[in-house]
Amino acid sequence: MIYFDNAATSFPKPPQVVEAISHFLTEIGASPGRSAHRLSIEAGRIVYDAREALAELFRLDDPLRVVFSANATQSLNLALRGLLRPGDHVITSSMEHNSVMRPLRALERQGVRLTVVPCSSAGMLDPVDVERGIGADTRLVVLNHASNVTGTLLPVRAVGRLVREHGLFFLVDAAQTAGCYPLDMEADHIDLLAFTGHKGLLGPTGTGGLCLGSRLRVDELEPLMRGGTGSRSEMEEQPDFVPDKYESGTPNTLGLAGLEAGVRFVLEKGVSHMRGHEMELTELLLGGLTSMDGVTVYGPLDLKQRTAVVSFNIRGMEPSEVALRLDEEYDIMCRPGLHCAPAAHKTIGTFPQGTVRFASGFYNSAREVEQALAAVRAIALGR
């Protein structure tokens, strides 16, 4: 079996991740941050250690500014709905996932002004176009770091610099890059960074978070939900400090135990080293696909401009048909269709049919890429 759906969920996971989850369930089990008995404190330490690992990975000073959530979507909803008010203006790109587009379209109906900056057919964004959109009422710029459709990297650092110069907030959706491409909240001028645990960070599903940079004041961001936090229990009002303000209800402690192990694995291997491996595979994949008759590849071919997400189509075939044959005849798992990103597919000219997406990960090998290429070649030749 060849698993090429790492952009949706990475698989397999490092054994340390499985061990950490199993250890939590068999040895600890308790609620963190609430009861203050030994097991509760140990559970709290696990959650705190996960914050520390993520703060280290994203170069954030204070681990308590890592706010946990269920996934990148929840984090993006917290950031967008917590920050934007009617009358505010927000700028985004035409390559966004629906995790950004749908909350923004809903906010637009509530009186938030939205500008969608067009990207090229390879998904590339020119920072000048973002700057041109900035007005007196602009409060936020939100961009994905890399497209989940084409793998195109957006110029986060350049946009971050100009967003900072204009005194606005900068939100980055790092769903596709956390653990796969270096991120530095300071150097990239990121005020809010949304991540998920189950892709490049090699953790389990149901884990994610929002990192809050030091420029953002806690009173500027409203929580998505309110409830029990294990703190200030005498009060019926939500606490006004991080991370409690944004973390109501018992957290996914076993998931966070696994996430910490995943992030520690990434830190140990090094993001650059892991990216190096993924890009070697991507180079092989792109070289093979672009040399085939009847196969169209989307996104940039320059490896420096992209991640390991590769989208393509075979002439005369629906993506779903290709994916089904890859699964049934060749044991290859990939993802066809629109990838929850209609705006991105409109930008690259593949709406509404979509594309076939191969997303290799740390555990894939060059041999698997060769096998996948042979399978695509056979399907494209009509065999």
Next chain:
Amino acid sequence: MEQTQHGVLLFHSTNWALKAEKAAKQASIEVKLIPTPRHLSSDCGTALRFRWQDRDALIQALSEREVTFEHMAEL
């Protein structure tokens, strides 16, 4: 034998107490997380117990690592 005098630090929440515990351990100061004593706060959270003799060293260790606490009391 003289009994050890203890003090306790109260924080915004257990998350902050855990950060303080790390800072204390990095400075080799012996501390223990305990349930917040009822007479100090009606909170259901966690407090950091320390030896009273380590008070100044602990305050310094926390301030060096930018850990803030809400309240200090003798036990």
